[in-house]
Amino acid sequence: MLRNGFLLAALAAVLGLAAQSANAQATRTWVSGVGNDANPCSRTAPCKTFAGAISKTAAGGEINALDPGGFGAVTITKSITIDGGGGQVASILAAGTNGVIINAGANDVITLRNIRINGVRGTPTGGLNGVRFLAGAILNIENCSIFGFTQNGLDVSVNTAAAVRVSVVDTNLTGNNNGVSARNTGGGGVFLALQRTAVSHNSSAGVRMDGTGAGAVVSAVSDSQIAANNIGLQALGGPAPAATIQVTRSSVVNNVTNGAAVSGANGFIFVSNTLMSGNGTALSATAGGSLLTYKNNSIDANLAAGAFTGTIIPE
Numbered sequence: 001m002l003r004n005g006f007l008l009a010a011l012a013a014v015l016g017l018a019a020q021s022a023n024a025q026a027t028r029t030w031v032s033g034v035g036n037d038a039n040p041c042s043r044t045a046p047c048k049t050f051a052g053a054i055s056k057t058a059a060g061g062e063i064n065a066l067d068p069g070g071f072g073a074v075t076i077t078k079s080i081t082i083d084g085g086g087g088q089v090a091s092i093l094a095a096g097t098n099g100v101i102i103n104a105g106a107n108d109v110i111t112l113r114n115i116r117i118n119g120v121r122g123t124p125t126g127g128l129n130g131v132r133f134l135a136g137a138i139l140n141i142e143n144c145s146i147f148g149f150t151q152n153g154l155d156v157s158v159n160t161a162a163a164v165r166v167s168v169v170d171t172n173l174t175g176n177n178n179g180v181s182a183r184n185t186g187g188g189g190v191f192l193a194l195q196r197t198a199v200s201h202n203s204s205a206g207v208r209m210d211g212t213g214a215g216a217v218v219s220a221v222s223d224s225q226i227a228a229n230n231i232g233l234q235a236l237g238g239p240a241p242a243a244t245i246q247v248t249r250s251s252v253v254n255n256v257t258n259g260a261a262v263s264g265a266n267g268f269i270f271v272s273n274t275l276m277s278g279n280g281t282a283l284s285a286t287a288g289g290s291l292l293t294y295k296n297n298s299i300d301a302n303l304a305a306g307a308f309t310g311t312i313i314p315e
Contacts, residue, residue, distance in 0.1 A: 025058040033069025050074040050082055050092070059108075065090040075101040076110055084114035086143075091116045096125035099146070104136035106162060111140040119149035121175060129155040130176065133166065141168045149176040153202070156182035156190055160215070166192045173199045173206075179229065181208045184215030184240070192219040200227040205234040206255070211243030211266050212236060221247040228254045232279065237264020237289055244268040254278040259302065262289030270312065271297050281306045 029041035030053070037052030039045040041063075047053040049072035053063045059078040065071065068089045074082070084090025092099045092115060099117040102110050112131065119127025130146035130153045133139050139156075146153040153173035158164050164184070171194075173179035179199040184190045192209075199206040206229035209217040217240060226232040226247075232255035235243045243266060252259040252274060259279035262269045265288035272294035276282040282299050283306030285291040293308040 025056055025061070027058050027061040029053045029057045029061070029063050030066050031063060031069065031071050032066040034067075035069075054080065065114075073097055073099055075103065077104055079104065079108040079110065081111040081113065082115065083111075084116070086114055089116060090114060091118060093118050093120065094127035094130070094149075095120050095123065097127060098129045098132045099127060099149075100131045101134065102132065102136050102139060103134045106135070106137060106160070108136045109138040109140075110136055111142065112144055113140075113142040114144065116145045118147060119176070121148035121150055126150040129153075130173075131155070132157065133164075134158060135160065137162070137164065139166045141166075141171055143170045145172045145174070147172065147174040147176065152176060152178045152181045154180045156180075156192065158184050158186065158188075158190065158215075160184065160186040161188045163188050164190045166190070168192070168194045168197050170195075171197045173197070174201050176202045178202055178204045178208050179206045180219075181205070181210060182217045182219065183210040183213045184217060185213040187214050189216040189218060192217070194219065194221045194224055197221075197224045198227070200225065200229065202229045205229060205231045207232070207245060208234045208236070209243040209245055210236050210238075211240035211264065212238035213240055216240050216242045216244070218242060218244045219246065221245065222249055224250045226250065226252045226255070226259075228256075230256045231258045231261050233260040233269055234258075235262040235267040235269050235289065237262070237267030237287070240266060242266050242268060244270070246270045247274050248272045250274050252276045252279065252282075256280055258282070258284045258306075260284070260291060261286075262291050263287045264289055268292070270294070271308075272314075273297065277301045280304065283307055285309045
């Protein structure tokens with residue numbers, strides 16, 4: 001009986017190790033257009049969707065696309081990188097829903113790279129938000145196309161007392177309601193950076209900083225094109241300490257109503273080395289909003305120029 005007890009204990013240990021191995025998460029997983037979510041998401045047995053792969057990927061790990069495919073909407077709750085690979089179509093088709101929801105931990109870092117996120121706007125089941133960032137520390141969006149959403153291409157909608165940082169580089173946000181919208185109902189700051197990014201043909205605003213929450217929302221737009229939106233740059237002052245857009249070395253052109261519009265005493269837009277042309281009204285400041293120039297911009301060929309509210313002397 002003693003011997004049998006030892007055998008049973010050994011068998012239990014072996015089975016436990018096998019179960020632990022089966023449930024282990026990999027640092028790198030793979031998806032393929034011809035994969036299967038029942039697979040382990042390895043290089044030779046890839047999964048079919050991002051949602052299928054994320055549960056098999058360790059926190060801080062990476063999901064990579066092997067080949068072209070539609071990899072489905074996904075909810076992210078931990079640090080992770082999702083990379084669609086260069087030179088191929090790695091797509092999320094998000095009809096009637098959000099493309100990517102990020103509801104991660106306070107210290108988590110999320111990177112989305114080389115992905116096309118399509119909301120099929122104009123169909124009966126248009127998508128809601130391309131990327132919806134609800135919680136996390138840092139979000140990086142690199143070389144992505146986010147288009148066709150009925151609400152926002154990128155929706156930063158957090159409730160946090162901590163600082164949140166969002167970086168968007170080499171990305172297109174096209175044909176949404178708002179291209180980018182940011183708001184914090186908590187007391188922390190949202191810091192948004194857009195570089196080498198095209199924000200165009202959005203039916204409401206291209207870049208919208210919403211200060212109607214409790215936290216400051218501050219954005220820096222550089223080397224970018226803000227074109228053919230209803231309003232190019234919009235800062236809405238409110239209870240938050242500041243709703244701010246700083247734009248430099250960029251083109252704000254052909255926007256239907258305003259190139260840059262600011263309202264409210266806590267709303268600010270700073271403009272330097274920027275072309276503003278072909279807009280309905282280039283500059284609009286209402287209800288105490290501040291629209292400030294470094295005196296080095298080109299404001300030409302708009303239906304109406306409008307006016308800056310003040311001048312900043314460059315350092």
